[in-house]
Amino acid sequence: MHTTKRWNIDILLSEESEGDSARTMAEAGLDSQDGVGLRGHGMARKHPTDDDVPEIGDELAVSRALADLSRQLRQVAAEDISDHTGTPWRP
Template sequence: MADKSLTIEIGITEVEQITQAEAHLRGIGTSELVGRGTARCNPGDENIPDIGDELATARALNDLTHQLMHTATLDIEAHTSRRVDHLRI
């Protein structure tokens, strides 16, 4: 079996109290998947940028996970010609 390598690049931007992250997954087939996540600082809370980065990144990776599971489901269905009802994360 050949070794494979996937690359995830995460970009984070912060504008005022909103942090956005994009997670780009490369190395599967010819397509690139992009997961997105956002974090907003509650106006009554202290603004700690690292926490916003962590939350936005976690949400972007979660979005990416769901997209990858959806892609895998479609590929299984195409290969087996049978509907996939339950794949677990």
């Protein structure tokens, strides 16, 4: 038997700027067919003396949101393993 599943991750980016500084926020959302619904968050800040390269803020904020999402998904898996085996999972 072969099964294929698709999990999609939506990325939402927003940027706030004030003077020479800026802040980029990212939200990574996972909604699977299995009912898993998680949201990871990340942020990046531009120092006033940094060059204005918005892509860098996007990349950092998204990578941090995905790392947060990954941590949450690993926790869900650990809880599922514990529930099914009665033994705590250690990463």
